[in-house]
Amino acid sequence: MRFPLRAVRACVSPWEKPRSSQRYRYLLVGEEALPTPQIRIRTLIQEDHVIIGIADNGAGMTEEVRKRVFDPFFTTKPVGKGTGMGLSISYQIIVKKHGGQIQCISAPGEGAEFAIVIPFKEQPDS
Numbered sequence: 001m002r003f004p005l006r007a008v009r010a011c012v013s014p015w016e017k018p019r020s021s022q023r024y025r026y027l028l029v030g031e032e033a034l035p036t037p038q039i040r041i042r043t044l045i046q047e048d049h050v051i052i053g054i055a056d057n058g059a060g061m062t063e064e065v066r067k068r069v070f071d072p073f074f075t076t077k078p079v080g081k082g083t084g085m086g087l088s089i090s091y092q093i094i095v096k097k098h099g100g101q102i103q104c105i106s107a108p109g110e111g112a113e114f115a116i117v118i119p120f121k122e123q124p125d126s
Contacts (some may be wrong), residue, residue: 048120049100055113061106069104094118 035057044051061069068074070091075084094100098118106112 050118050120052116052118053113054116055111057111060108060110060112061104062108066104066106070102 038057040053040055042053044053065076069087071084072088073084074088075082091102094102094116100116100118102117103115104112105115
């Protein structure tokens with residue numbers, strides 16, 4: 001079964017934004033105050049699948065990087081600092097092994113979000 005990723009996005013986002021009465025904590029980096037790094041994980045159980053959302057409030061990614069994050073050996077790290085296999089392996093496990101879906105939603109300055117859908121029952125090979 002294919003899950004419409006727009007529906008997945010609606011289930012795991014938008015991430016709850018702080019109300020104006022809530023206070024932010026900031027880290028001072030040079031002359032610039034940055035919000036404290038955060039990772040949010042949410043889950044939603046549906047009748048035949050689970051949806052997992054993992055988001056951060058980091059720098060985000062360009063469209064060019066976002067389109068390649070699941071490619072084997074793709075990395076944005078300097079030579080010798082990363083293999084570029086982590087998200088490629090994750091994609092293989094989620095999509096190929098479990099018949100699920102994974103999507104990256106990101107833009108520069110907006111953080112990044114990964115939406116994952118995993119069916120409860122094994123999907124027949126297509």
